[in-house]
Amino acid sequence: MRNPIGSTAAQPPPRRKGAATRAWLVISDSGNSHFEEVGKHSIMRRTGLPARDLRILDPVLLYPSTILGRERAIVVNMEHIKAIITATEVLVLNSKDPLVAPFVRDLEHRVSNSNRDRPLGTEGSHTDLEGMGNATAMFPMVPASNETSEENHSPLKNINTTNEMNDNSPRDRLDAIKAGGPHVLPFEFKALEVCLESSCRRLETETSTLEQEAYPALDELTSKISTLNLQRVRHIKSRLVALFGRVQKVRDELENLLDDDMDMAEMYLTDKLVNQQAEDIAPSEEVNNDASELDDESDDDSNKSNSANTTGFKPNIEELEMLLEAYFAQIEGTLNKLSTVCITSYSFPPAINLLIFSNNNFEMFEIT
Template sequence: MRASSFRRLHPKPDDEPDPTPQIPNPNLPALIRKKGTGVRPWLLIDSTGQAQVVEAGKHSIMRKTGLPARDLRILDPLLSSPSTILGREKAIVINLEHIKAIITAQAVWLLNSRDPLVTPFVEELQRRLLRLHHATKAKEAGANGNDTSWTNSYVLEEPRSAEASPINLSGGFPQAQEADEEGEAHGKQGIENRDGLKVLPFEFIALEACIEAACSCLESEARTLEQEAHLALDKLTSKISTLNLERVRQIKSRLVAITGRVQKVRDELEHLLDDDEDMAEMFLTDKMVQQFDNSLVSSSNGKDMDDSHGTHTSTTHSVINKQLDVEELEMLLEAYFVQIDGTLNKLSTLREYVEDTEDYINIMLDDKQNNLLQMGVMLTTATLVMTASIVATGMLSININIELFNIGTMRDWLRIVGGSAAAILTLYMIAIAWAKHKRLLE
């Protein structure tokens, strides 16, 4: 019996030490690292344009953004997900080309910030957010008499007091504080005062930057491909060679790939424009403001928020979606829809040009093939008549005694050769005329 079986049948008492030495697992650090593979570096950009790298796992991102796990899988770089723009209750999920981001009402979570293609986007987003921050501060100073209690929270048309913020959607830049009655009154007055300068909310600024970066990247690739395609097709038209054909084949493969990518982005924007409810989900700041106002009304009426939280949340969510006006977001999306549609039309025109060039090349190849066939017919005809002459010469060279050989002279021999050549030429011309009559030759 093996020792391991004996130990299972006869367990040792608790006080007996185990003689087997405990060897530490050398793979323990690797197992720990494998267990924490869900932790990824996120670039967190706040409403003032400041950026910092945050190591966060999936569950941490879910708590801070309010997103379910299935929405986070869209941003997984290991999975191949189509172009997607999702509006949720507290965040917007964007997966467009190299842009993989989560937008809340106060921050942007960017996943692949180390990608060289993302660096220009981050710089542009920071510039826009900084301009928005300065514009909001200037507007607050003009509308509220340099009230220093206002901070950098955004609504569609008027800035809102950070002291009135009910929740911290960004998870990395806490701004929620308890507001007294005087501060709440100032915040509500600022929200209702909508006669001043119109300022886009934070989430729309970030959303526009993401869509613009994706559309600009696709348009730049399409423009570069168009230039390379025209150059390669012109070379192929002037000279048909294996190298030129291979270049055109590679360009056509790239054209098919980029057309599919552009088509996906266009379809996603078209889907958003056709569904007002999806666009209403993206008004994160307005929903936050209205939820806070509703909570203030409920608190003033003495309602128990704990007992009716689920019903109140669903009712508020439906009321918010009905009240939000999506016209401004629709105009923003339509501008980039026109841009991406123009890029798609440009690629379609390029594809037609490639197909026309292929047809032209096929016509040229068919013409050359016809010329080769005609040459083959002519050579075959010449071979036929030459064969007849060879047969006649062979018959005359047979070693038999005939009177023609005895009385023939050199002049007679030249007459025979000349007559044979004339007969061969005559037969050849007759054969070529018959082929042209039957339209076998041009």
């Protein structure tokens, strides 16, 4: 009798431990990835996020699409993507989900692609990418594995830039600034763009599928009122309402970010580290000189972004603003498509009233 009791009593601790930890896929800024079983408190210490921000990523809780910029991390809850982006790594939940797997592959590919020409055995040294003065130099796009290469869903494909560096780490960015070299796209924005691209692509795909089903179904109902046709339209309307709400939320989230310069400035994680490292390694004479200069300008800068520190550093948000505006325009186009379907479908009376009308009553609603 004692052995069974002892065996059952030993089981609860592992269950509690398993419930407190989750499997995160960690993708570093070098493109390497591995799984880690990490608890909530470890993630909080690692990213500097409060518990309320982590709850947004809880798969059990249904939070709307949200992007949060914090001191050391960006929290992304966009459709199927639940991730934490830092200046050096991305932590992804539910990475084995079939919907998330293409996003993970795209992110790994893009980060690895930007570092594939990095000289081995060197730190802080860079080799410019020659012949990269095209759309992929600043925002390299990698199509999902289940799509053809000729389909490019990125709204940034016409953006050109030259001489982008291979390395995206804070140390590399600091070296580039000190050397007066070309601008290096921060790692966190590359990761954020993959998140936005994957989310917008999914919503666009679902919208196209719904369009292909909705218009023929409405045409059929216009020409012939039947129980089957009414059921099809009723089902399409339910999907339309749900999808419209999801797209609207993503659009509103991007609009809110674009309207708040402070929120955008907070998302420059690499630049924050660069600025901090520059302070740490600067000679004491330079620090004193900078401090004396800042004293004269402190009154003018008192109302500036909270991301500005004692050295007067303020990120140029144009880079992030351009990225967000591109995807805002894309999601706005998706929303307009859904609005057209919505207007057409709701031109009809409620489904329960359709049965009392004759075909002649619907001639005015005929879809061309």
